[in-house]
Amino acid sequence: xxxxxxxQNDKQYLSYEKELPENTxxxxxxxxxxxxxxKVKLKFYDPNLHVIYFWQxxxxxxxxxxxxxxxxxxxxxxxAVEKKFELKRIxxxxxxxxxxxxxxxxxxPDPLSIGGRGGIREKLTVWEANxxxxxxxxxxxxxxxxxxxxRKGDEIIEDPYxxxxxxxxxxxxxxxxxxxxxxxxxxxxxREYVREWADLLNQPIPEIKRLALDIEVDSEEGRMPVPRxxxxxxxxxxIVSNDxxxxxxxxQDKNPDDGTELIPEAVMCKTEKELLEKTFKLISSYNLLVTxxxxxxxxxxxxxRSQDPAIDPINHTIIPKEEIPILVKRDTVIKKGIQTExxxxxxxxxxxxxxxxxxxxxxxxxxxxxxxxxxxNAISEALLNDSKxxxxxxxxxxxxxxxxxxxxxxxxxTFRLTRFNxxxxxxxxxVIARISRLSVExxxxxxxxxxxxxxxxxxxxxxxxxxxxxxxxxYKGEVSTTAIIKxxxxxxxxxxxxxPGIHFNVSVVDFAxxxxxxxxxxxxxxxxxNCPHDSCSQDPHQKIPDTAYWTCxxxxxxxxxxxxxxxxxxxxxYKQLSKDKTISPEERQLYTVVSQAIKVILNASYGVMGAEIxxxxxxxxxxxxxxxGRNIITKTIDKCRESGVxxxxxxxxxxxxRDPSQGKVEEISKxxxxxxxxxxxxxxxxxxxxxxxxxxxYLGVLKDGTVDVKGLTGKKxxxxxxxxxxxxSMLDILGKVNTExxxxxxxxxxxxxxxxxxxxxxSDEYPMEELSFNVMINKSPEKYGKKSSENKRITSxxxxxxxxxxxxxxxxxxxxxxxxxxxxxxxxGDIISYVKTKTSEGVKPVELATHKEIDTEKYLEAxxxxxxxxxxALDVNFKSIIGKPRQSNLDELFxxx
DNA sequence: GCGGACTGCTTACCT
DNA sequence: ACAGGTAAGCAGTCCGCG
Numbered sequence: 001x002x003x004x005x006x007x008q009n010d011k012q013y014l015s016y017e018k019e020l021p022e023n024t025x026x027x028x029x030x031x032x033x034x035x036x037x038x039k040v041k042l043k044f045y046d047p048n049l050h051v052i053y054f055w056q057x058x059x060x061x062x063x064x065x066x067x068x069x070x071x072x073x074x075x076x077x078x079x080a081v082e083k084k085f086e087l088k089r090i091x092x093x094x095x096x097x098x099x100x101x102x103x104x105x106x107x108x109p110d111p112l113s114i115g116g117r118g119g120i121r122e123k124l125t126v127w128e129a130n131x132x133x134x135x136x137x138x139x140x141x142x143x144x145x146x147x148x149x150x151r152k153g154d155e156i157i158e159d160p161y162x163x164x165x166x167x168x169x170x171x172x173x174x175x176x177x178x179x180x181x182x183x184x185x186x187x188x189x190x191r192e193y194v195r196e197w198a199d200l201l202n203q204p205i206p207e208i209k210r211l212a213l214d215i216e217v218d219s220e221e222g223r224m225p226v227p228r229x230x231x232x233x234x235x236x237x238x239i240v241s242n243d244x245x246x247x248x249x250x251x252q253d254k255n256p257d258d259g260t261e262l263i264p265e266a267v268m269c270k271t272e273k274e275l276l277e278k279t280f281k282l283i284s285s286y287n288l289l290v291t292x293x294x295x296x297x298x299x300x301x302x303x304x305r306s307q308d309p310a311i312d313p314i315n316h317t318i319i320p321k322e323e324i325p326i327l328v329k330r331d332t333v334i335k336k337g338i339q340t341e342x343x344x345x346x347x348x349x350x351x352x353x354x355x356x357x358x359x360x361x362x363x364x365x366x367x368x369x370x371x372x373x374x375x376x377n378a379i380s381e382a383l384l385n386d387s388k389x390x391x392x393x394x395x396x397x398x399x400x401x402x403x404x405x406x407x408x409x410x411x412x413x414t415f416r417l418t419r420f421n422x423x424x425x426x427x428x429x430x431v432i433a434r435i436s437r438l439s440v441e442x443x444x445x446x447x448x449x450x451x452x453x454x455x456x457x458x459x460x461x462x463x464x465x466x467x468x469x470x471x472x473x474x475y476k477g478e479v480s481t482t483a484i485i486k487x488x489x490x491x492x493x494x495x496x497x498x499x500p501g502i503h504f505n506v507s508v509v510d511f512a513x514x515x516x517x518x519x520x521x522x523x524x525x526x527x528x529x530n531c532p533h534d535s536c537s538q539d540p541h542q543k544i545p546d547t548a549y550w551t552c553x554x555x556x557x558x559x560x561x562x563x564x565x566x567x568x569x570x571x572x573x574y575k576q577l578s579k580d581k582t583i584s585p586e587e588r589q590l591y592t593v594v595s596q597a598i599k600v601i602l603n604a605s606y607g608v609m610g611a612e613i614x615x616x617x618x619x620x621x622x623x624x625x626x627x628x629g630r631n632i633i634t635k636t637i638d639k640c641r642e643s644g645v646x647x648x649x650x651x652x653x654x655x656x657x658r659d660p661s662q663g664k665v666e667e668i669s670k671x672x673x674x675x676x677x678x679x680x681x682x683x684x685x686x687x688x689x690x691x692x693x694x695x696x697x698y699l700g701v702l703k704d705g706t707v708d709v710k711g712l713t714g715k716k717x718x719x720x721x722x723x724x725x726x727x728x729s730m731l732d733i734l735g736k737v738n739t740e741x742x743x744x745x746x747x748x749x750x751x752x753x754x755x756x757x758x759x760x761x762x763s764d765e766y767p768m769e770e771l772s773f774n775v776m777i778n779k780s781p782e783k784y785g786k787k788s789s790e791n792k793r794i795t796s797x798x799x800x801x802x803x804x805x806x807x808x809x810x811x812x813x814x815x816x817x818x819x820x821x822x823x824x825x826x827x828x829g830d831i832i833s834y835v836k837t838k839t840s841e842g843v844k845p846v847e848l849a850t851h852k853e854i855d856t857e858k859y860l861e862a863x864x865x866x867x868x869x870x871x872x873a874l875d876v877n878f879k880s881i882i883g884k885p886r887q888s889n890l891d892e893l894f895x896x897x
Numbered sequence: 898g899c900g901g902a903c904t905g906c907t908t909a910c911c912t
Numbered sequence: 913a914c915a916g917g918t919a920a921g922c923a924g925t926c927c928g929c930g
Contacts, residue, residue, distance in 0.1 A: 360913090360914080361914080447913060447914075448914055449913075449914060452914085483916070483917090484916080484917065484918095485916065485917065485918090488915085488916060488917090489915090489916090490915090490916080491916075491917095492912090492915065492916030492917060493911095493912060493915090493916065493917070494917095495911090495912085495917060495918075510912090514912090515915095603914080604914045604915090605914085606914080606915065607914030607915040607916090608914045608915085609914085609915085610914075610915050610916085611913075611914050611915070612913090613913055613914085614914075622914095622915070622916095625915095626915080626916075651911065651912055651917085651918095652911080652912040652916090652917085653912065654912075694918080694919070695911085695917080695918055695919085696910070696911045696912085696917075696918050696919075697910095697911090697918085697919075710910080710911065711909090711910055711911060711918080711919075712910095713909095713919085713920070715909095715910085716908090716909055716910070716920090717908095717909070717910095718908070718909070775907090775908065775909090776908075776909085777908095778907080778908075784906095784907090809905095809906080809922070809923035809924060810923085811906075811907060811908085811921090811922070811923085812921085812922070812923095813907090813908090814907095865920080865921090
């Protein structure tokens with residue numbers, strides 16, 4: 001067979017890959033499938049020498065999937081024609097029926113024979129055919145990304161660091177305590193799982209040297225350069241790493257190398273080819289590359305451009321593929337209508353921060369929602385308190401000094417984002433890799449459902465269980481509850497009606513990771529809810545309250561075991577270790593990160609069960625979890641009442657107790673543990689809490705004077721800054737209130753603040769920006785103004801089906817966005833800043849409006865509704881404070897007549 | 898033909 | 913593309929009314 005030039009080039013490049021030496025401790029960082037050799041290639045990182053080693057699979061592992069006996073005949077027919085398939089009967093555990101079955105393993109020479117076009121997946125009902133081959137390989141070989149290994153001959157064997165004695169003892173103690181107080185822990189399996197997690201998660205995380213990269217491309221007004229077209233010059237490449245800072249600049253006629261003062265980091269390149277070659281060389285010398293949107297722009301652009309003879313104006317040569325550290329995978333994907341080539345680094349790992357920061361779990365749990373937009377500038381401002389360099393006009397028209405500074409700044413911001421909070425992001429990613437069994441490369445690009453998928457799929461393989469097909473999980477039963485919100489599938493958490501008023505000495509108690517605890521204690525898993533055993537379905541003790549479900553008592557479910565062991569480890573082990581002063585600060589920090597990573601996984605573990613995209617989606621599990629949660633909180637409220645403790649509020653897993661007398665919290669907590677099997681902890685103590693009649697809306701002052709606000713409009717990000725600031729100065733006053741009496745002086749101070757603010761508004765003293773409402777648009781602007789269920793068939797009263805596509809109203813922030821001038825287009829994810837005006841649209845983008853146009857009346861209304869949420873608690877209201885009664889239009893009419 | 902009650906849509910928040 | 917529950921503001925429709 002002829003070898004294509006590409007193949008030869010690739011082989012040639014292979015010789016630059018360093019092969020994994022024997023007996024060296026290395027961390028597995030990723031696995032990729034190499035189509036040329038039809039083998040998996042593993043990448044390992046040497047934490048001492050900071051190099052990446054390669055290892056190509058030497059076992060005889062092959063792609064495969066399964067089918068069941070009922071389809072055996074058909075499978076044999078196919079195999080008779082397509083000789084590449086090999087069939088084998090293999091015993092497998094079928095968790096849904098709790099039986100051992102004979103499965104037929106269909107072995108193929110390459111992954112495409114399974115899942116490609118015309119593959120077996122299209123011809124037969126098969127199991128486990130939607131798993132990427134490199135994932136399959138890792139599951140079967142038990143190799144876990146983020147773990148340490150060494151090579152012995154052709155074998156890769158585990159090579160973990162030894163746990164310190166303190167940490168080991170802490171684990172023993174934890175297990176011992178567990179055995180004393182819970183029956184699960186007496187189970188050998190549970191102890192085995194806890195130990196395995198700890199062995200895995202206590203491994204140190206090396207700091208990997210990394211390089212951030214950002215490129216600038218000459219571009220015209222209003223047209224973004226596209227990698228596929230690669231028709232514009234690469235004019236600058238910024239490089240920032242642990243020990244380098246550079247910006248490669250293209251010398252052009254408009255900016256000749258005439259000795260102009262440039263920043264010291266600048267390196268001039270005569271041609272684009274030279275610029276690209278220098279860039280590629282640097283990329284190759286690092287193991288971890290970080291970009292912002294490099295997946296869809298920087299890397300494919302660099303690659304495409306390197307293959308364009310225009311980069312060498314004299315000889316018209318391109319850069320040979322083997323000198324390029326970027327690998328373009330053959331299959332192109334269509335994303336948002338744009339065709340992009342998926343790119344991969346040949347030898348190292350590439351993290352695209354744009355994608356990683358978009359992950360909701362990362363945004364919320366790793367960065368506590370500090371950023372809300374996914375642009376480099378927005379994230380940098382939120383996390384680093386630094387921003388991009390601003391400029392006017394076209395990037396192509398920037399003088400070279402400015403271009404250099406701009407490009408370097410972007411690169412530096414990208415780099416610094418990975419350093420934020422002591423390299424939190426990277427550390428977290430490596431811990432999540434261990435839990436999810438996914439490489440950092442993979443997991444930084446996918447949602448949390450895939451993380452949990454990885455963890456559970458691995459587990460199935462480990463216990464030789466067949467992974468069910470999604471349809472099989474639908475037969476687990478109908479949902480048992482009705483949601484409060486229509487369009488939702490089942491009922492969720494319970495919210496207790498707040499008792500309006502000001503309550504002093506309120507203790508807040510909450511259940512420590514309630515849903516994971518429920519999954520653990522009540523043995524919830526897709527195979528244990530409505531399990532096949534009569535002994536369970538007939539046992540009233542196994543019935544889940546307020547539902548038609550029962551749960552299994554014969555066997556512990558896999559989700560329950562995994563989530564349960566992780567939860568207990570976090571609550572009873574890692575949280576303690578992270579505070580243990582007898583261990584080193586570095587180690588403590590690792591445990592803090594581990595605890596955070598587990599939290600992310602736990603928080604999502606319940607949600608994914610009710611999410612269609614999750615491959616093990618099982619509504620009864622999610623439904624049952626929430627139902628038990630409501631039952632537990634309701635019973636606990638009853639217990640509080642019996643003990644004479646007043647519950648003034650509660651939401652899902654928390655209760656607000658009004659001035660509980662000595663020992664009551666302990667009493668209730670103990671009751672919850674014995675009767676419900678869950679940990680009820682004292683979360684915080686408020687000096688006082690203010691409730692109106694609204695749920696998820698309150699204000700509390702902690703014993704130390706810290707003010708906690710939840711849900712109030714003044715806190716919301718869309719509220720104009722001047723109102724928000726006024727709101728927060730009112731809170732400052734309230735933070736200083738200690739007793740009932742203090743409210744009198746506080747009230748007067750607050751009235752002054754409000755009066756002052758209203759006066760400033762009416763005399764146009766607030767700058768325009770402070771008046772803007774800031775609202776995010778969540779879909780592309782064209783999609784507004786239509787019924788969401790456009791063209792959905794609606795059966796009208798007379799029984800006729802009609803097509804309903806009537807135009808609906810356009811929201812204010814979209815109206816404002818449509819008024820943008822000079823071709824500025826709003827897109828999904830942008831925050832629109834607009835002010836309310838007296839113009840016909842009623843709104844205007846803030847930068848286009850003047851004070852004259854401001855609709856002050858509307859702003860007074862906004863102030864009123866926002867501030868009254870606090871004022872009413874003080875027995876005052878906005879209208880009375882600003883003196884003159886606000887006149888309605890009718891009043892005005894009346895008076896003028 | 899007008900105004901209040903109501904519904905639906907959208908966003909931001911809470912657990 | 914993890915879940916459901918709650919609030920607020922706006923846009924549009926329904927419905928009653930000599």
